[in-house]
Amino acid sequence: MDEHTPAALASPSGDPAATPSGWRLLEAAFLREWVSLRRYPFNLVSGVLTLLIVFFLLFYGVRLIPGAFQLGQTLSGLVVGFVSWVAMLAAFQGFSEEITRGALEGTLEQQALSPWGLDRVLLAGAVAGNVSNLAVTGIVLLAVMAIARQPLYVPVLDVALMLVLLMVQGAAFGLVMGGLALLYKRVEASFQIWQFLFIGLLIIPWDGSPWVRLIPFTWTHYVLQHVMRHGARVSDMAADVVGAAVVSLVYFLIAWALFRRMDRAARRLARLAHY
DSSP: OOTTSOGGGSOTTSOTTSOOOHHHHHHHHHHHHHHHHHHOHHHHHHHHHHHHHHHHHHHHHHHHSTTOOOSSSSHHHHHHHHHHHHHHHHHHHHHHHHHHHHHHHTOHHHHHTSSSOHHHHHHHHHHHHHHHHHHHHHHHHHHHHHHHTOOOOOOHHHHHHHHHHHHHHHHHHHHHHHHHHHHHSOOGGGHHHHHHHHHHHHTSOOOOOHHHHTSTTHHHHHHHHHHHHHOOOGGGGHHHHHHHHHHHHHHHHHHHHHHHHHHHHHHHTTOTTOO
């Protein structure tokens, strides 16, 4: 085995030509995420503090300005809406920024030439990144509840499930932007627009109509609102949870197909190695 081959990726037989398993790829992705969090703690802490400052300004701005814009009709709705936005944005940025960074640094070709291929490497990195993002979102949730002095019902598994579904849909948008980054390299200017688009999607009124159910994030956010604000359990809203999960999966599969299509176009145009 070459001295530069990561231990997590080494073949059990010691044969560097043997294709490592997908579990080893996932193990390496989690190891990379853990090392990154340990090596750059300032980045993590500053990111959390930035989100809390944004919520602090939003919270006190809403209290000072009559009729001001909220991510919900009540203070509890504001808290749940903000946490939903954080989860969506984290998943979106995790995918899109990873691919954009690779496109700018010229490392995508190396990932594409790995035994797993570019798509599986990116997917493993997204899974590891979103697990840490889920933990960070939990910290943000507890912090904003304290800032707003608004206790909410937080059944851990139920809330985590709905946040994961929000992240799946956020990752779908990130995949599309990542595919565009493969072709055009610099697409960061549009990232700010997506932040406001996500807010707009969260404040769409829920009326249960079919077209509202198909809008990204809306159904999942509706279930999360009921769980945290009204004390419902996921088991009490099984039909809504299944529907939200199906919508999340469909959006992700559509985004995955678009990403694969843009990936093939980038390979055909020999743009993976360009940076």
